[in-house]
Amino acid sequence: MASSDWEVLVNSNISHSLVDTLGLVGMDQNYCWNVRTTTSPGKFAVRNITVGEHKNGDLVTNLKVRCLVRKTHNDAMPFIFLRGGNAGNTAAYKLALRGDNKLALYRENLDGTFSTTAIAISTDTFAINTTHHFEFLTYSQPNHDTFIEAYVGDMNQDPYQQEQWTPVFKTMIFYSDTPILAGWCGFGHYSATVNANSYFDLYEVYEEQV
Secondary structure (H helix, E strand, O other), rough: HHHHHHHHEEEEEEEEEEEEEEOOOOOOOOOOEEEEEEEOOOOEEEEEEEEEEOOOOOOOEEEEEEEEEOOOOOOOOOEEEEEEEOOOOOOEEEEEEEEOOOOEEEEEEOHHHHHHOOOEEEEOOOOOOEEEEEEEEEEOOOOOOOEEEEEEEEEOOOOOOOOOOOEEEEEEEHHHHHHOEEEEEEEEEOOOOOOOOOEEEEEEEEEEEO
């Protein structure tokens, strides 16, 4: 996850760097992203590869994004996103571990402050100072109506066994609500509290043309 693989889209009042994962239980690699709010409020987002490009006209792309996520403060709001553009003021679907430690889905600009109404919210909460493996999945139908699903991976299982994924929530967006078809993907952080940290690692993207 070299920093050169990413393009910063939003960076306001944020310190970001790659840090040693020593002491961050559950992080996958030798180094991970650390994002910290330096002045309130702090906003940050980076993008990676393009996703969901149409091929042969009629095909649609199902998307799956996975990322290890950890935060050190209740007010830190790390998120992963799909269908953002190449600027901070572009709307995207954002899967955020928000201030009440619930996982929630939003549609807003990448530099937004999560003041909009969430589309879906988890029942369960996810502890701070703990690494969680989240999956953000979309499945588009031929008419472009799109299912959006969130899952959490089993971080405590035998490493020689296939990881098990538990549904967090499922929802649906309709064609008139701007479906997830093409754009960018990445991760980000928002906080109104100074020294609130988020960590990201093992960012993976899967695409399926159907």
